[in-house]
Amino acid sequence: MDLLRTENLTKKFGELVAVNNVSFSIKEKGVLSIIGPNGAGKTTFFNLLTGLYVPTSGKIYLRGEDITGLPPFDIVHKKLSRSFQIASYFPDFTIFENIQIGVLNRLGYGFSFFSNSDRLADVNEETEKYVEMLGLKDQKDMKAKFLSHGDKKILDIAMSLTLNPEILLLDEPTSGVSGTERTKVIEFIDKLAKDIKVVVVEHDMDIVFSISDRIAVLAQGSILADGTVEEIRNNKDVQRAYLGEEEEEKGGIKDAVGRKNR
Amino acid sequence: MNKKRNIFKDPYLVIFLLFLIYPFIPFIGKYKSLGAELLIWSIFALSFNLVLGYAGLPSFGHGAFYGVGTYAVAITIMHFSSKGVIIPLVMAAFFGGLFTFFYGYLIKKKRGIYFALLTVAFSQILYVIAFRWNEVTGGETGITSLKIGTFLGIGLKDPLYFYYFTFLVFVITLIIIRKIANSPVGKVLLALKQDEKRAQYLGFNTEKYVWYIFTVSGIFAGLAGGMYCLLHSSAFADTLHWTKSGDVVMATLLGGGLVNFYGPIVGSVIFITAREFLSSFWDNWMLLYGLSFVIIILFIPTGLLGIVEKIKERKHIDSFNNGNNNSTMNGENRPAKILNQEER
Amino acid sequence: MDMNVSLVLALFFNGIVLGLIYAVVAVGFSLVLGVAQVINFSHGLLFAFGAYFFWSISNTAGFWIALFLSPILVAIMGLLIELLLVRRVYGQDPLFGLLITFGFALAMEEVIRMIWGKVARSVSTPAFAQGQLFIGDIIYSKYRIILAIVSLFILLLVWWVITRTSFGAIIKAGMFDSEMISALGHNLPLLRTGIFVIGAFLAGLAGVIAAPLWSIKSGMGTDILMPAFIIALIGGLGSIKGTIVAGLLVGTVTSLAVLFIPRFTDILPYLMLIVVLFYKPKGLFGEVTVLGEVRGE
Numbered sequence: 001m002d003l004l005r006t007e008n009l010t011k012k013f014g015e016l017v018a019v020n021n022v023s024f025s026i027k028e029k030g031v032l033s034i035i036g037p038n039g040a041g042k043t044t045f046f047n048l049l050t051g052l053y054v055p056t057s058g059k060i061y062l063r064g065e066d067i068t069g070l071p072p073f074d075i076v077h078k079k080l081s082r083s084f085q086i087a088s089y090f091p092d093f094t095i096f097e098n099i100q101i102g103v104l105n106r107l108g109y110g111f112s113f114f115s116n117s118d119r120l121a122d123v124n125e126e127t128e129k130y131v132e133m134l135g136l137k138d139q140k141d142m143k144a145k146f147l148s149h150g151d152k153k154i155l156d157i158a159m160s161l162t163l164n165p166e167i168l169l170l171d172e173p174t175s176g177v178s179g180t181e182r183t184k185v186i187e188f189i190d191k192l193a194k195d196i197k198v199v200v201v202e203h204d205m206d207i208v209f210s211i212s213d214r215i216a217v218l219a220q221g222s223i224l225a226d227g228t229v230e231e232i233r234n235n236k237d238v239q240r241a242y243l244g245e246e247e248e249e250k251g252g253i254k255d256a257v258g259r260k261n262r
Numbered sequence: 263m264n265k266k267r268n269i270f271k272d273p274y275l276v277i278f279l280l281f282l283i284y285p286f287i288p289f290i291g292k293y294k295s296l297g298a299e300l301l302i303w304s305i306f307a308l309s310f311n312l313v314l315g316y317a318g319l320p321s322f323g324h325g326a327f328y329g330v331g332t333y334a335v336a337i338t339i340m341h342f343s344s345k346g347v348i349i350p351l352v353m354a355a356f357f358g359g360l361f362t363f364f365y366g367y368l369i370k371k372k373r374g375i376y377f378a379l380l381t382v383a384f385s386q387i388l389y390v391i392a393f394r395w396n397e398v399t400g401g402e403t404g405i406t407s408l409k410i411g412t413f414l415g416i417g418l419k420d421p422l423y424f425y426y427f428t429f430l431v432f433v434i435t436l437i438i439i440r441k442i443a444n445s446p447v448g449k450v451l452l453a454l455k456q457d458e459k460r461a462q463y464l465g466f467n468t469e470k471y472v473w474y475i476f477t478v479s480g481i482f483a484g485l486a487g488g489m490y491c492l493l494h495s496s497a498f499a500d501t502l503h504w505t506k507s508g509d510v511v512m513a514t515l516l517g518g519g520l521v522n523f524y525g526p527i528v529g530s531v532i533f534i535t536a537r538e539f540l541s542s543f544w545d546n547w548m549l550l551y552g553l554s555f556v557i558i559i560l561f562i563p564t565g566l567l568g569i570v571e572k573i574k575e576r577k578h579i580d581s582f583n584n585g586n587n588n589s590t591m592n593g594e595n596r597p598a599k600i601l602n603q604e605e606r
Numbered sequence: 607m608d609m610n611v612s613l614v615l616a617l618f619f620n621g622i623v624l625g626l627i628y629a630v631v632a633v634g635f636s637l638v639l640g641v642a643q644v645i646n647f648s649h650g651l652l653f654a655f656g657a658y659f660f661w662s663i664s665n666t667a668g669f670w671i672a673l674f675l676s677p678i679l680v681a682i683m684g685l686l687i688e689l690l691l692v693r694r695v696y697g698q699d700p701l702f703g704l705l706i707t708f709g710f711a712l713a714m715e716e717v718i719r720m721i722w723g724k725v726a727r728s729v730s731t732p733a734f735a736q737g738q739l740f741i742g743d744i745i746y747s748k749y750r751i752i753l754a755i756v757s758l759f760i761l762l763l764v765w766w767v768i769t770r771t772s773f774g775a776i777i778k779a780g781m782f783d784s785e786m787i788s789a790l791g792h793n794l795p796l797l798r799t800g801i802f803v804i805g806a807f808l809a810g811l812a813g814v815i816a817a818p819l820w821s822i823k824s825g826m827g828t829d830i831l832m833p834a835f836i837i838a839l840i841g842g843l844g845s846i847k848g849t850i851v852a853g854l855l856v857g858t859v860t861s862l863a864v865l866f867i868p869r870f871t872d873i874l875p876y877l878m879l880i881v882v883l884f885y886k887p888k889g890l891f892g893e894v895t896v897l898g899e900v901r902g903e
Contacts, residue, residue, distance in 0.1 A: 052459070072462040081463070088460040090453050101453050102464045109446040110466065117446045142582045143575070163465055320701040368884070375645060375700045379839065380883060383876040386832060390872045505828060508708055515705075548716035555709020559702050560694055 001064055003028045003167060003197055004049065004080070009058035011041075011048055011221075018044040020221035021058070026167075030213030032199045037241075041221040042201045043085055046169050050082050051075045081165035085172045085201075087152040089159060091145035095136050098144050098155055100127045102162025134158050135184075150181025154188055167197040174204055186211070209233070217241075273524055274440065281429055285422060294421035295493065296538055300531050301425075301432040302489045307514045307526030308439050309482030312475050314511070315519040315526075316448060318455030319472065320378040322507050323385030327358045327480045329502030331487025333392060334358070336405040336497035341398075345411045347418065351431075351488045358484015359477055361388070366476035370469040373458075382504045392499035404498035408491070418492065428489055435482055442478065443523050451475055508555075509533070516558055518567025525567045532566075612743050617861045623750045625837075625857020626757035626850075627819075630812040631830055632837040633764055633849050634805025640781040640844030642798045644692055645700055647708035650831030651715065652806045656680045656813020657822045658718060661727050669732050677810040684806020688799050696798070711827060718824045727822040735818075753815055760811065765846040777801060781844045781893075836875045840882045842892020851890060 004026040011019040019041045026032055034042050047053040049060060051072040059068045062078055089098050103126045104110065104117065118124075131140045134154060139147070144155060153173055160168060174185050186207060192198055193211065202208050208215060209229055216226040217238050225231075225238050232238055281301065285291045306328055313321045331354035338350040369380050392399045399405065410418055418424045442448055454461040454468045461468055491497045500506060514520075517529020536554075540547040562568065635649045659679050664672035691710060695703045730736075731749045738745045768774035780797055788794045813826075820826065837856055841848030856875050863871040882889060 050463070071467075072459075073465050073467045076463055076465045084460075088457055088463070090456045090460065092456055093453070097449070101449055101461075104446045104449065105465045110450065112446045114441050114445055116441075116444050117449045118444070139582060143578065146579055146582070159460070159464065320699070320704075322701070322704070368880075372883075375639075375643075376883060376887065378645075378701060378704065379835065380880065382832075383836070383879050387873050387876045390870060390876075394869045394872075504832075505708075505712075508705070508712075511701075511705065512709075546716050546720055549713045549720070552709045552711065552713025552716065555712065556691065556706050559706040559709070560691075563698075563702060 001028075002026060002061070003063060005061040006049070007059040007061070009045075009048060009060060010056045011044055011053055012056045017221055019048060019055075022221070022223055024216065024223055024226070026197070026199060027214070028197060030197075031193045031211050032197075032214045032216065033208045033212040034199065034201045034216045034218055035203070035205075035208055036218035036224070040218040042218050043171055044221075045218065046082055046171055046201065049169065050080060076163055076165070079164065079166040080169070081160040081163060081167070082169035083153070083157045083160045083171060083173060085175060087149075087156040089144050089152060089155050091143065093144055094141045095134075095144050095147070095155060096127060096131060096140040098159055099130045099134075099162055100124075102159055103127050103130070106163050130158055130162060148181065150177040150185060153177055154185060157185075157188065157192075161192075165196060167199065168192065170198060170200045172201050172203065174202065174207060274436065277436075277524065277527060278433065281432065285425055290535075293538075294425045296535070298421075298425050298428040298489075298493050299538075300534055301428045302486050302493065303510075303513065303530035303534050304527045305432055305435045305489070306483055306486035307510055307517075307519065307530045308435065309479045309486065310510050311514050311519040311523075311526045312439065312442070312451070312479045314514055315521070315523075316443065316451040316455065317472055317475050318451075319373070319476075320511075321381045321476075321479075322378045322511065323381035323383070323504055324479070324483055324510055325504070325507035326385030326388045326502045327362055327483040328487035328490070328510075329385075329392065329497075329499070329506075330361055330388065331355070331358045331484035331489075332491040332497040332501055333399055333405070333487075334484065335488040335491040336408055337398065339408050339411070340405060347411050347413050347427075347492060350492075351485060354488025354491075355481045355485040358487065359481035362480025362483075363473075363477045366473045366480070370473040370476070382507075385502055385504050385507060389499055389502035389504070392502050399497070399499065402499070404496060406496040408495040410492055410495055424493065428493070431485070431489060435485065439482065440523065447471065447474070512555055512558065514565075515563065516565050518565030518569075518571065520568065521564050521571045522567035525565050528567055529565060614862065614865070615744055616746065617864060618858055619744075619746060619750070619754075621858030621861030622854060623754045623757075623857070624861060625853040625855070626754050626761070627812055627816050628830070628833045628837050628857060629841075629849050629853030630757050630760055631809050632834040632841070632853060633761065633846060634808040635834045636838035636841065636843050636845070636849050637777070637801050638805045639838060641777060641801045642692070642696065643700065644696065644703040645707070645835075646687075646692070646802075646805070647704050647831060648687055648711040648714070649707075649805065649809055649834060650827035650829070651711040652680050652684060652809035652827075653813040653816075653830050653834075654715070654718065654822075654824070654827035655683060656810030657729075657817040657826065658722055658727070658813075659810070660814040660817050661722075661729050661822055664729060673814060676814045677807050680810025680813070681803050681807040684803050684809075685799065687806070688802040692802065693795075711831075715824050715827060722824070724824065729817045729822065731818040749818060753819065756815055757812075760808070761846065761850050764808070765850075768846055778844065833875060836879045839889055840879055842889025845889065845891040845893070848889055848891030 002025040006022055006024050009019055009022045009024075010017065022045070034045070036042055044053065048055055051067070051070050051074065054069055059066060061067065062075070062080060065078070067075055067078065090101070093101070100117070100123060103123050104120075107120075107123055107126065109115065109117070109120060109123065131137055136151065136155075144152070147155060153176075157168075157170065157173060170189065173189060174182050177185055189198060189200065190211060200208075200211070212229055214226070214228055215232040217224040217232065219241055224241060225235050227235070281297075284297045285294055291297070310321065310324045313319050313324070334354040334357040335350040338344050338353045344350050365384050369377060372380055394401060412418065413427050416423055418427055450461065450466050450471055453464070454466065454471060458468050487501065490501075513529040513533035514526045515529065516533055517527065518525035519529060537547075537551065540550060544550070558565075564571065631649070631653050635646060638644055638646050638649075656676050659676035660672045663675055667675075687707070687710065691706050692703065695706055735749045735752050737748045739748050739751060740746075768777060776792055776797065780794070833856065837849060837852045840856065841850070841852030856878060859878070860871050860874050863874055
């Protein structure tokens with residue numbers, strides 16, 4: 001069975017068609033990367049899959065279950081999570097609290113009015129584990145707004161993990177991140193991919209070609225091509241529409257560092 | 263929100279003690295009714311801050327629920343000849359909560375200006391009803407000269423006894439609201455205040471939380487109103503007017519409710535005391551009153567405790583800057599890059 | 607039977623007159639909220655100052671000078687409010703704009719009481735506008751008719767400027783995308799100030815022409831604020847057509863409701879607002895939302 005499947009998924013904003021009749025399947029195994037030029041509809045697609053947007057038409061199935069129209073908080077409970085292009089976290093919470101809040105929900109304390117949120121042993125234990133995994137143990141009591149950009153992106157991804165998702169959608173996890181931080185993020189994703197299904201939207205071709213098993217190309221709201229890394233690399237349409245431009249611009253797709261920094 | 267951080271002891275003990283000995287404080291202690299009013303306002307502001315400071319929603323019609331409380335007590339005593347005070351107060355809390363329960367359900371999806379204006383609209387509807395429904399609410403004249411009953415057999419006519427009765431109610435309220443604020447629900451509210459989308463993506467049905475806390479807030483706002491009616495033996499429609507809601511907003515902001523749990527209490531004390539003394543000296547005190555809004559918004563929007571919080575925050579980052587030179591945040595051996603504090 | 611019909615018609619006309627005055631006040635409020643995203647709770651105060659200036663000046667310099675000068679003075683007040691207060695809160699939580707203008711209005715209301723006293727003032731209708739007109743069976747106040755016509759004229763003039771001139775186009779665009787406006791080279795701060803001043807002028811003008819109709823008291827600013835914002839929101843932000851329609855709707859409904867629920871007619875505008883905000887958050891003709899829900903679209 002397909003893990004995630006869309007059927008004629010369309011999203012219009014007035015006259016603008018952001019996602020155009022997309023019927024697409026995401027398989028259970030392997031890392032999938034979604035690439036495409038800016039404005040192709042990648043983030044909109046993620047927003048639709050995770051319930052932030054209601055489709056204009058079409059359907060979305062998660063493990064065969066129709067989740068069309070469900071809000072994000074319901075979908076997340078069905079083990080589908082995402083991270084954001086612009087890192088979303090709680091700036092005035094400490095790093096610990098940022099992680100803790102998701103754990104609180106997963107362990108069932110969401111509607112607890114009277115327990116002390118900081119004195120729940122099971123929650124604190126779980127949260128500590130995530131904090132260690134992040135490598136931010138020393139800063140766990142620091143307010144998240146003071147983190148470096150790269151660490152904010154990692155925090156965002158880590159927060160998405162607190163509900164134990166089986167599928168994680170990562171929206172441009174390395175955007176705005178450079179140098180050793182970038183490596184850190186990539187390694188983080190690599191490790192994740194071993195345990196859960198990862199779908200990444202990325203612009204950096206080096207990363208895409210190195211971590212992906214399958215690639216889907218989105219352009220102007222439609223899927224242009226979809227296949228293995230080799231298939232996409234050799235696909236003439238894709239080369240012309242997307243990769244080709246990149247090649248000409250940079251004289252090769254080798255030098256990915258810093259290219260899409262905002 | 264920093265409630266019981268390492269640097270500061272939780273001030274609730276201090277507040278408890280100060281209010282406990284209030285009637286014996288020189289110069290000010292003799293104004294026991296003022297003291298009761300400070301406590302009542304603190305209850306009101308604390309409950310209001312659950313919506314403003316915790317959920318981050320601008321309710322600009324909260325006076326309506328307070329006003330409902332005053333009328334609930336007045337009507338219960340007058341029309342149902344209640345001898346005690348407990349039942350009227352329970353009615354006050356109940357009706358405060360009832361209105362917020364229903365209205366909260368309607369507006370739980372709204373945010374920002376819409377939320378604010380919808381709360382104003384609702385409070386005005388209640389105001390007009392209170393102002394015009396002569397048979398029940400006494401209309402323009404309101405309900406006056408109520409015979410206030412006894413609490414556990416103790417008469418409440420004596421200002422000292424009434425003060426300590428109010429203190430009791432205040433303590434109970436403070437304990438409950440503080441528990442809620444420190445609970446997971448409190449954390450979820452703070453999360454949704456900072457980034458509602460992110461909170462939804464962590465599995466929280468934020469609308470439900472807004473609805474619940476709005477209801478809880480109404481319960482205690484009603485209770486505060488009920489106490490107010492007992493204090494003054496009367497109920498008037500003007501407590502429901504939207505302009506009066508501005509008072510609790512300002513008091514809460516002034517104290518620093520946006521960033522600190524105790525802000526509403528600090529703000530209420532300063533606000534009410536200032537207003538009492540100012541209005542007794544100067545006929546045109548409203549001028550200063552209005553200008554104080556302007557000054558507070560322009561210069562100390564996070565309130566007095568907000569200033570304290572800013573100082574704490576500076577110490578906070580310093581401890582991460584200086585203390586941990588082994589931090590490998592950027593993979594390099596230097597402290598975390600500190601970004602601009604003014605986020606929004 | 608006959609009496610009833612005349613009564614209904616009279617109430618209906620009253621509603622129209624009321625609605626049009628409200629609309630003139632509401633238009634300024636609506637434009638400011640639409641373009642600058644600021645809730646200006648001092649807008650009613652400007653209306654009050656229009657009336658008070660008119661009273662003072664007409665007692666000294668006569669009707670026509672008062673008519674001409676008062677709105678201008680109010681416009682200047684608006685300018686000062688924008689420069690000194692509102693500018694500081696652009697882009698911040700809308701609650702701050704609301705509170706700062708509200709606080710200012712409270713303070714200035716007190717100033718009104720200090721200058722003009724607590725006693726209600728009144729201005730008589732100008733000589734040429736006194737008396738009644740006979741329309742069929744109805745005797746109707748001449749001044750009210752003139753008032754309605756003048757208000758309508760003002761509203762249509764504003765509507766024409768907004769929809770037919772290039773200046774109006776800039777304003778309209780500013781409501782949708784203020785960044786774009788700056789990018790295109792227009793001076794956004796100047797635009798915002800301009801809108802504010804125009805709104806103030808209109809409020810002051812409304813205060814002037816309404817003065818002979820209602821008694822002039824210090825609370826009149828607060829009193830008209832609610833109807834103004836309700837109509838602005840029901841009509842839709844920045845939509846002149848919407849404001850006019852909403853004004854007429856609210857005015858007539860409230861006026862006629864006296865026949866059915868004489869005591870609680872004041873509730874109606876609020877109920878209407880709540881209903882509209884639920885089914886059409888943008889208002890009847892509005893195109894701009896002001897911070898709605900998280901999960902939009």
